[in-house]
Amino acid sequence: MNIDKINLKGLTLASAQTYGNVRMIPLIRNKIRGDLRIGLKSYDEDYSVVDLNDKTKYTSYIPHGFIVNWDNNGSPICSFGTELYRKNIRKDNKVRVKKRMVKKIDKNKLRLLPLHLSMEYYLAQHFFGSDIIWDEYSKDFTKYGLGSRSEFTYSGSDIYGLEKALKVFEINENQVGVLLYIADAFTSAFIVSHPNDYRKLHNSLVEDFYCDLIQHYNYLYKELPDMFPKIDDSNINSINDLRKALDNSRSDLKDFYNYTASNLLDCYVESKNIYKMGTFNLYNFITYLDEQNENHIGECIYREDGEIEYLKTYRLDKDQTNRIKLLKTLDKYDWNLRDTARSMNQSKNSLIQYIDKLGFGYILKPDILKNALNSL
């Protein structure tokens, strides 16, 4: 069973906290069960290579992995790093080679590489190209698919002010997650299952990666306006009235917060169940792609009753959205260029130009590409 919408069932929004141009909205869990815990395992290599199942390799700087423990009977357990375990001594390597993005390392224990899991899902979309060998495509593409795909992102430590904002952020009681906005652009959502795990993982947000657009916004807007509601005080005559007005505006503001993240929370998503662990399911997802709006990729764990236990998202920038959208459209029309062009209201040549602009020129035969580029 796949999910079609990301919801925040079981969570409540608290008031936003702002520092510099970073705004964060805390998410508070109503009921803590403690049967799914997430711990952090740091890696200090320069870069890591992940060996995927299908003979492909994923290479990136990976600062840490998450270790997920769960209990099938729903009884509370402790998270990785707090239990007694033997320290394994390893040589000081510059490169780490890992097997798979998600790996079962013990009974009821799973290692996953946060966000890289989603990125890999994103990069692998329509990786093997077309089943039909159309004339226009290059030999390599028909034989091997897209070959080597890569995307550039910025590390959180490049986003000026994020580290300080995370440091001075006041974590609420029972807080398990946060909606992160940089320069008031919705950047990322991060949710875990247990408040203690959140406390531990809060600062790991600075080690995550963020898209080019966010980095731009971060340069452009250094200060944010306050996000306090305007109060209509005409009918307030007693402290009780004041309290009522406060409660009303509290719920209004929560709706507003929800609205600001609506491109993640209200959108339909395309998801894939990648792991089942007892009553929990791990999914990858991409929001329904819309060039006019923000688009996100991410990974999440849902409990069987629909409560969200883990969520981490990455916002795609415009080019990244366009690339994935193009691949999807091509796939929809069986990689037939003419049909695809028609569906996009373009000529075939301008579609080829568009393909080249997005960095996929190499999938076409050089002469066809050259002709198309010269024809315009």
Next chain:
Amino acid sequence: MDKERLNQIIKEDLLLFINACCTCTVQKEFYTNRYEQKMSLDFLHEYMLINYRTYYMRILAVNINQFNKTIIILNLLSNGKSTPPQLRFEENRLITSALYKLPANRVYKLFQKIRQSGINNRRTRAIVKNYLNNRKDLSFDIVKYRKKINSAVAHNHIKLDGEANDFLFSGYKSGRFKTELFESFRQAHFSKEAVYKLPYTVAEGFVKKHKINRSIFLDKIKSKMTLNEKLRSQELGNKKNIKIKIDLSKASLTKIALYALSLPYSRRKERLDELDNALNKAAKRIISKWNLGLGKVAAVLDCSYSMSGSSEKKRRPLAITLAGHYLLKNASSEYKAFWTTDVKKSLLLQAKGQSDLNTPFLDALEWKPEKIIILSDGYDNSFWRISDIIRIFKTKIEKRKRTGVVHFNPVFDAHELEPRRISDLVPTIGLRDSEDIPSLLPFADLGEYKESLSKLENFLNYCKERLMKQVLI
């Protein structure tokens, strides 16, 4: 500009500066770092020194923190030329009196700074010499602050009585001394036993030289410790199983609160009654000196994560809040505390959670107190701005003005050059030690817009006279 507006600006400048001087110690804070703090404070001092010289020196008499007093004295001494002739006498008296009220370590550090900044004039030399000659136990100071007094004496060409100069400049190599403490210091270089006749900090320096076991050292030296040193070494003593006896309630209120909060949760729980008693006693001691006469008081107390301070000021804002809680509890006829998080026992307090001032403030209003005192760092991230609530309460709900609201802020905000405000309708007062609450309460009234500059001037004059009368030299 008309005169009234001008006076208003002067008054605002003065209050801003006094507020900054009450809080800032150029230490790292939760939101701002050392450099930001230093830049802001240096600017304020320079601005005051150039524009309001007369007020600047009189502020020495106000209950600002010791750190800022030393900066004012240093600035005044380095700028003697610009003192108007008719005020020279007053300025000198103020500096001398302020020096006597400061603890010795601050003064000697100031003397060292005088040398480092190359200030050398007749007045400075006289003031330093006068201070040294009037110390009750100079030989003790000389042993304890050797380096600093050395630089003061050398820089100002002072000839001290007795063997002091020999001791300062030739040290233990110049042979036997008649002064007992000097002789002990000399002997301590050769004998283990003589070490224990020295002040704690000096003796500490010999521990490594003689390879003395730390536990034995601590046990033998504990009688030589000052009150604050004893308080600081309590946990060290516990680790080594050595009981360092101390009458907690004799220490200052904020220091006890700091000590209490430094204890781990379980230890605090064990010693709940003892700490509670000590805090109450210390609070009562302060109140007995002041005629506060507070009626029904509600305290809105912030214990959010930002009150945990910084690596340099660990839990200080929180300790000030806790101490303030005890002070107000003992000073008012009816009292209730409203914390930002759910605090059952105030001593088991922890700085965590979001700064939500809305809820406790509304709860406090409902209780209908005569006075509301808010202790917070001024960073509010609740749903509503606290200033909006205060505005609505003052303008719409409470038509006839009754409830007084005062905000005490233990944190200096370097960006705004003053402790962060929570509302324009409420005076914000900077606070370094909770003991200053009684003396700073009058400022709350002075901060109001309608109050005139002359009232503040009167207050400054009163402080000045009081200081000069207290210390007669």
